[in-house]
Amino acid sequence: MQMDERKRKILRAIVQDYIATAEPIGSRTIARKFDLGVSSATIRNEMADLEDLGFIEQPYTSAGRIPSDAGYRYFVDCLMDPQVLNPEDMEIIERESTKRINELQEVIAHTSKLLSELTNLTSLVLGPHKGKSTFGKMHFLPYQPGQVIMVIVKENGVVENHIIDxxxxxxxxxLQQVAGVFNQKMRGYSIGQVKRSMLHEIYSELSRQRLLIDNALDMLRAILDDNEEEERIHLGGTLNMLNQPEFKDLSKVKTLFKVFEENESLKKVLTPRQEGLNVTIGGENTLKEFRDCSIISATYKVNGLMIGAVGVLGPTRMDYAKVIAIVDFMTRSLTEVLTKRRR
Amino acid sequence: MQMDERKRKILRAIVQDYIATAEPIGSRTIARKFDLGVSSATIRNEMADLEDLGFIEQPYTSAGRIPSDAGYRYFVDCLMDPQVLNPEDMEIIERESTKRINELQEVIAHTSKLLSELTNLTSLVLGPHKGKSTFGKMHFLPYQPGQVIMVIVKENGVVENHIIDxxxxxxxxxLQQVAGVFNQKMRGYSIGQVKRSMLHEIYSELSRQRLLIDNALDMLRAILDDNEEEERIHLGGTLNMLNQPEFKDLSKVKTLFKVFEENESLKKVLTPRQEGLNVTIGGENTLKEFRDCSIISATYKVNGLMIGAVGVLGPTRMDYAKVIAIVDFMTRSLTEVLTKRRR
DNA sequence: GTTAGCACTCTCCGTCGATGAGTGCTAACA
DNA sequence: TGTTAGCACTCATCGACGGAGAGTGCTAAC
Structure with missing residues (x-):
């Protein structure tokens, strides 16, 4: 059996109506609501075919039909009119992104909030992942008697400061001598690459400042090693999920929110397969808790380098055209802002 | 009418049973479960009195009784056996608090998580509030051509670094000259206190470094001014609320979670009336969304100075004795850890 | 003052039937 | 051959009904 134009029209009608109402839709209603020029009986026959093709399904005998995952997929790939973002939303995004925000962390939080407000769904934003970082340069500054500020510049350009005894x-x-020795020996190395011999050299050159060196090394280990922390994912509008009729069941809410609490899975979900825009529908999701959800995500770049992704999570029944337009525009805007501002 | 010993015993039985089961309890059940040496009829009479006194109430005619807010209050103030924290929990807290954690922010997050896990309720932790901070000292370090790292030490001891053009x-x-002038003129001032004349002086002393000064001032303004952000409240275990039978109604969950999203109200709720431990029961809460909840909070100190509070939010029907013991022990432990570690 | 007994009240829960939306199938029609 | 009208059938939803169970208040006896 083949998809013909009429089948496509009917499938589109079903998907659009279900997206809007969240109710199963029957042949009679389609005939009434959408002007297809055929009777409900004809539509009924076509719907039986569409069901055989796997694009729609019945929640139970003699209820209306709803789109299946495959139906949504066909809709997104072949039926959907690509939508241009409406001017109001566009203006909001542009206005918001011109606000001066200093930290990348804040940009991310802000993006997340904006995205969830515009879509009425839950937003996910993944910041830049750092990878193992390597030592660049070190400075010491006076602080209090017995303590100094250690400023670490990593080779990726991130600067951190810590107080050490x-x-x-x-x-x-x-102090300058110690910094000099560190800078000379360690530049370009991650903490894992520091060898015994290297430490030995440092110690022997600087026998007097044992305590300082130990503390500095401790700190370096912490800074260079567990950068896992930084790669935090940011969630926004989780509450919006509660407004979706598909989550009026409390147990569903529970399993969903459980996933929201553990970052690891979320990171995996959002980590992009490929550059650009991705649509993952229902069962296509690797995470079984998301099998009733769809994710629309896109990557953003800084200076041409892909560094993270933003996404939107909603029920499979979501307004794909609109959300895709928003996510797309958002990442473009984000890329632009970050590229302009970053050094 | 007066409370006598028997009434107290019965009230205690009602509260304890309701805390455990979340079911209204009747006279017969009390007579069976608790060995009070009187019949159900007697208990019935006493319960009628307790209801007149406002300590218990009936959800509807001929259901069992449940404690009222006043009943819980009386229970907490007069009936509850003060409980020593059980050794396992104590050990967990002590073990966890010896983990080395660098940042105060992390200590707070960690505390919050631990607290919600131990109580199976939602935890709230309020970090130190900063108030307007004042300028302490400034350093410049070389970074890249045309950029330097500006290190700011605030008078409250917080150190931050930023890259400026x-x-x-x-x-x-x-650079040293610029830093010197700033350090001399601005120490002890907040950005709001910087007067035109002061800026004028700085500019006239350092006519050549206009760009640097402008950027440095911009940054200072951002750093010293909007410290509002830092005073973030940390929530843990919000999901635990979903497990409470009183929140099986989705609309209740929604209003509750709504509050969780806006920090302002939460801050107010947690800001302590007085030093030490506070118990706020049901309607005593200023926030109407929390009228079915109780909050047990306590303040913690650093070096004898009260700087924040931790708390637990749960349904009014909660195990007050146990939760109070946990919160109390937790704040003591926290105070100890912070006092030992901080400088 | 305490207790046993009893009538009464109210929720909870399962059953039942009416309702209505929707389907599949068949036969008639263009 | 494709389209349509008609019809029997299915199934969820909803309100009504009634029994079961838990609990109360009151009265009278101890």
């Missing part, structure tokens, strides 16, 4: 009696020259 | 051609001496 030193022996009470170190002079500025001594 | 400078004219391409500034020498180390010039």
């Amino acid at each position: 030193v022996g009470e009696n170190l002079t500025a020259e001594e | 400078v004219g391409e051609n500034l020498t180390a001496e010039e």
